[in-house]
Amino acid sequence: MNTIRYWTSHDNKSSAYWNEWFTATSSVVNPLELEFLYDEKAPDYLFVTEHIYHIPRRFREFIELNDGRRISVFAGGEAISPDMNLFDYACSFDKTLVNGDRCTRKPPCLFFKHHIFTPLTEGCKDVVSELKSKTGFCNFIYSNPSAHPRRDQLFYAISQYRQVDALGPHLNNIGNRTSRTSHNWRRILVEMKRPYKFSIAAENACYDGYVTEKLISSFQAHTIPIYWGSPSVAEEFNPKAFINANKLSDEELIALVKNIDANDELWCEIASQPAMTNEQQANLAVESDRFVKFSAAIFDARPLEEKKRVPAGYWNDIYKRSLMRCGMPKWLRF
Numbered sequence: 001m002n003t004i005r006y007w008t009s010h011d012n013k014s015s016a017y018w019n020e021w022f023t024a025t026s027s028v029v030n031p032l033e034l035e036f037l038y039d040e041k042a043p044d045y046l047f048v049t050e051h052i053y054h055i056p057r058r059f060r061e062f063i064e065l066n067d068g069r070r071i072s073v074f075a076g077g078e079a080i081s082p083d084m085n086l087f088d089y090a091c092s093f094d095k096t097l098v099n100g101d102r103c104t105r106k107p108p109c110l111f112f113k114h115h116i117f118t119p120l121t122e123g124c125k126d127v128v129s130e131l132k133s134k135t136g137f138c139n140f141i142y143s144n145p146s147a148h149p150r151r152d153q154l155f156y157a158i159s160q161y162r163q164v165d166a167l168g169p170h171l172n173n174i175g176n177r178t179s180r181t182s183h184n185w186r187r188i189l190v191e192m193k194r195p196y197k198f199s200i201a202a203e204n205a206c207y208d209g210y211v212t213e214k215l216i217s218s219f220q221a222h223t224i225p226i227y228w229g230s231p232s233v234a235e236e237f238n239p240k241a242f243i244n245a246n247k248l249s250d251e252e253l254i255a256l257v258k259n260i261d262a263n264d265e266l267w268c269e270i271a272s273q274p275a276m277t278n279e280q281q282a283n284l285a286v287e288s289d290r291f292v293k294f295s296a297a298i299f300d301a302r303p304l305e306e307k308k309r310v311p312a313g314y315w316n317d318i319y320k321r322s323l324m325r326c327g328m329p330k331w332l333r334f
Helices: 015-023 056-065 127-133 149-159 185-193 213-220 250-262 264-271 278-298 314-325
Strands: 002-008 034-038 045-048 071-075 089-092 103-105 136-140 196-202 224-228
Touching: 002 015, 015 034, 015 278, 045 056, 056 314, 089 278, 103 278, 127 264, 149 196, 149 224, 149 250, 185 213, 196 213, 196 250, 213 224, 224 250, 224 264, 250 264
Parallel strands: 002 034, 002 045, 045 071, 071 089, 089 103, 136 196, 196 224
Antiparallel strands: none
16 A cells, blocks of 8 residues: 655545545545545645635645655646646646646546436436426526626526526525535535526636536436537537537527427437437546556656656746746735
8 A cells, every 4th residue: 555645735635535536436446555644744745726826825835845855736626727837747627738647637527426426328218207397497506706707698698588597696596595515415406407408507617628517417417408618528528418509609599599498309309318429438438547547657656756747946946936926916925
């Protein structure tokens, strides 16, 4: 058993979380035979998330710990590219990022696997009964008011045709609100979407490869997702199973939604489609295997100095000092 002593900028510092994050398994199964141990004083690894960019204290801690001896790993869960001047290794949603053995991608279906309750290669088995159970038109469940403006634009555009029920804190027009603080909020989210024929599944940012639980949970609820976000979403999810709003004008989108809403046969045809084709599932297996091998290489028994990748010395030191001193926006300076 290889012990991994780590520090992290993330709120969740538990060993079970990071074991699962990197091994892509449950906390019970550990094929890489790793033991994760949180150590804020003398870690060997620094697991860095987007939190360092909006919590100044954590950025300062990271820079101070990132002294050239420790391995820094960017574990990205949002639509942001890693700074490879700071991180030895990085895992992000970017499918095109290549930097030797330093970068990989954690596939969305692996990252958000706890949102998957039924296989994505199976469509709705009784789509006619599913349609009869639908009592609502379209839902919109969000809490972040500062996302890309296109998300709210979709809400207002589709509302021109029929009322869209905003069930979350943002733009709420129903009264009841969901919360991620519930221990089973993933299942609650699916059940909240289930009564609706459509779900607005819009990301908080447009970033190629950034596909989140918003689309996955909509599939799980047997609604038709109205998706906006990753331009390449149709490479990973069956384009016949959702409405791709990335390249549609408001007028085109409204016309399409109106047509599907009025045509039960067409709704059933789309809703019966599997979220992923067999080919896409096979590609997912390959990418998942690549991620596990990437993790195995980071945490193997080699000395840390052999696994260092960030340039060390004069200019890298200047770069880190400049970020601390003047290279960051005023609201993030210390």
